[in-house]
Amino acid sequence: xxxxxxxxxxxxxxxxxxxxxxxxxxxxxxxxxxxxxxxxxxxxxxxxxxxxxxxxxxxxxxxxxxxxxxx
Numbered sequence: 001x002x003x004x005x006x007x008x009x010x011x012x013x014x015x016x017x018x019x020x021x022x023x024x025x026x027x028x029x030x031x032x033x034x035x036x037x038x039x040x041x042x043x044x045x046x047x048x049x050x051x052x053x054x055x056x057x058x059x060x061x062x063x064x065x066x067x068x069x070x071x
Contacts, residue, residue: 006035008042009057015039 003020006028015028031039038048049055058064 005052007055013043 005018005020006015007018008015015031016025017028018025030036041048056064056069058068059070063070
């Protein structure tokens, strides 16, 4: 099973890829194929979730490590 996640933060057009096994997060320079189609849906305001069952944007990593989630 692959353990990588492509994600974007609301209000920011950048897409990111997190490789959980390698412990890295990198900017995704260009989306291609089906991913490009999904990225276009996102630009139009769609929220797309697939095979991810929990995600929360936080202000800082420190906030997440302390258990704080902004409402």
